[in-house]
Amino acid sequence: MERDEFTLVRDMLRAFATRFRSGSADDVKAQTRTDAQRALDELGLSGLRRTSPPAATVQECALLAEEHGRQPLTTSLLGTALLAPELLRLLDLGERAEPVHGDRPTVALAGDLRFPDRDAVGLVAWDCDGADTALFVHAEGRVTEHELGTPAPTADLLRGVRRASAEGRPVGRLTPGAHQRWQAYALVVVASELVGAARSFVEQSVDYARERHQYGQPIGSFQAVQHQLADATVLVEACTSATRYAAWCLDSETPGRALTAARVAKAEVNSSAVEAVYAGMQVFGGIAQTWEHVAHLYLRRVLVGATTLATTADLLTVLAAPEATR
């Protein structure tokens, strides 16, 4: 995209996010979710990479996912506007067997929200607000389309997750290269949203440290608070860099290298984003322990996010293996 064009898209998303953000957990209601999703759908972001060559780079999509992560939003940008459309695009590059039935599919994951292994059971449709079906990529690259069931429990109060039917309609099969690309893209997009969440929450805690006075001075004047926020900022920068580099690799490198970079990025995000949010919560003090405060919405997002697609243990094990066997 041209720079101006991208700025326009990002500003549109930012305006949407400011308008539809949840001010507290009590704001998360069925009707507000539906309204927010409809408003997001109207932005037409699912078409960003539909053209050939795609109008938006992976880096641009990753920045939009970051932007979406900055606010407590219930909307499905990742599942329905970024991940499922990219999966269909990658299928089309090979040979797609069947058209999908859903108008607006999201993606399905194994029941534990990770990439599936060979015996994945209890599939769930992830990030499914506004979705009508879910696309599941099997461990060997086969793709099936599943019906949505009842809501599934999740600690992330913002994210819509539903059970998905065990049997799925065959849609096609990803080539090995496309499969790697799909995994890398999914890791980058999910990591980006967590980066946005961590960055925004640390910024909010910095603002709070400026405003909140104790002993006649802003708490941010105390070194112990200042240094903690400085450390958190370093963590945010570390996971931002790793994630943006992985996005760049998807635009510029082989699928194998991109997947390695994406795994590194997700591993970094899994620890750094959580640590950064912990630090922010410590600065907010008691207020961040209340139900009304947004802190727990961010904490839930990064904690669940750190186990989504791949845990640190999953990633480090693969990264430790010789490159040829990954």
Next chain:
Amino acid sequence: MDFELTEDQETIRKAVAGLLRDFDDRYWMEKDRDHAFPEEFYAAVADGGWLGITIPEEYGGHGLGITEATLLLEEVARSGGGMNAASAIHMSIFGMHPVVVHGSDELKRRTLPRIARGDLHVCFGVTEPGAGLDTTSITTYARRAGDHYVVSGRKVWISKALESEKILLLTRTAKRDEVEKPTDGMTLFLTDLDRDRVDIRPIPKMGRNAVSSNEVFIDDLRVPVEDRVGEEGQGFRYLLDGLNPERMLIAAEALGIGRVALDRAVRYGREREVFGRPIGMNQGIQFPLADALAHLDAAELVLRKATWLYDQGRPCGREANTAKYLCADAGFTAADRALQTHGGMGYSEEYPVARFFREARLMLIAPVSQEMVLNYLGSHTLGLPRSY
């Protein structure tokens, strides 16, 4: 529960602190710089009658417990002597434990009084290039030949070998593949380091330079049967008795270094003024030091519990290992923070914190690495499958 030290234990602390007051930072800086054994310090400790603190009274010692021994070594390290001071006497304080428990009366009469008096230096010869903590893999071999053994092999990281007359030497008298259990077939000797048969080469190293660490090459060393500790083939078992006290002593030394490093950091934090106020007024300085204090205090409690258990004759593997783990960590962290508090001056040898830092780092590795402590706790205490 009773957290008080006994009157005697308090006396030990005060007496040792008083005795060592004259050995100042300059003394230890010069010994460390010159790689010179601290003879004057050693003589003062020996003359004070402290070397035989755990040696039974009938052999010229005081017959006190590990609690007293750890208080002594903690105070020694805390005096500012750090590991240079502690290592100079460490082996005399508790290293002879296997001999006390398992040695013949003749061997004990011949060696223990001299150790208590201070005129016999000993070192501990267990680790080898191919066997660090994996002790049963040692290959130094003792072949029986009539009334003596002939020993050949190579030892490494033998502290104080250069300065020692005798070595407490672990050997194999049956090869590992010839015995039912790998711990069988190992034999312990307390024997002379005959320089005609033993070549000792100091290892250049990062710190604790007043006491050497050595490679020891043993070539057909003749060892009389009388120098054998206990039964042939039982040496590993004898050593095991001493492992927990060893961890506790090292923990006490690490604690002592941490305490002295923290004291120096606090002093510097009060005195040094930057931006018109003492640097200790900055939370960025004050909090890390307060945090170090909290960790040292917590580690000390586990150490006291471990030594109490041992002196009561109760199992103490969990506590001994935990004490080593926490004291080593707390001691190093305190030394690291002390160095940071001193800023650029911390890096200079003009202040002792650089020496404390180098010495405290050793405790994360020796005599057992932090990782091996976790292995112990993971498999022995938690009952998880052995990982190595």
